[in-house]
Amino acid sequence: MANGYSEYKDADMQILLHHVYEYKKGLRNLVLHTLSNTHTSLVNELLTRKQIDYLLLPVGDKKINVFFGHKACVEIIKSFGEKPLNEYSDEQDFILGTMLGYDGIQQCDRYLERIYVK
16 A cells, blocks of 8 residues: 555656546546556555446556546446447547547547548
């Protein structure tokens, strides 16, 4: 367990802490943060202690994607299965972008581009 914040001095962890702050302040409903898998236990401890719903998914051999935020958003990500982001369907990609707070019109344009390119 972390004693103070000395374990969080790494840049990846500082950014994660900032995302947690933004989530707790209501600026985000869902956060996606990618970082080294060496931080897995620290991320587990932090998000559990803060009582934030989350999902960790591997990205290759050395990184993890951390999805965290509102329970419903995290449950939707879980329903997509444990696949890489580049394997998301057009609809899953649209849903993810919307939940992450990306501009709605840009998400619509991206979705239309994806479905008409196929």
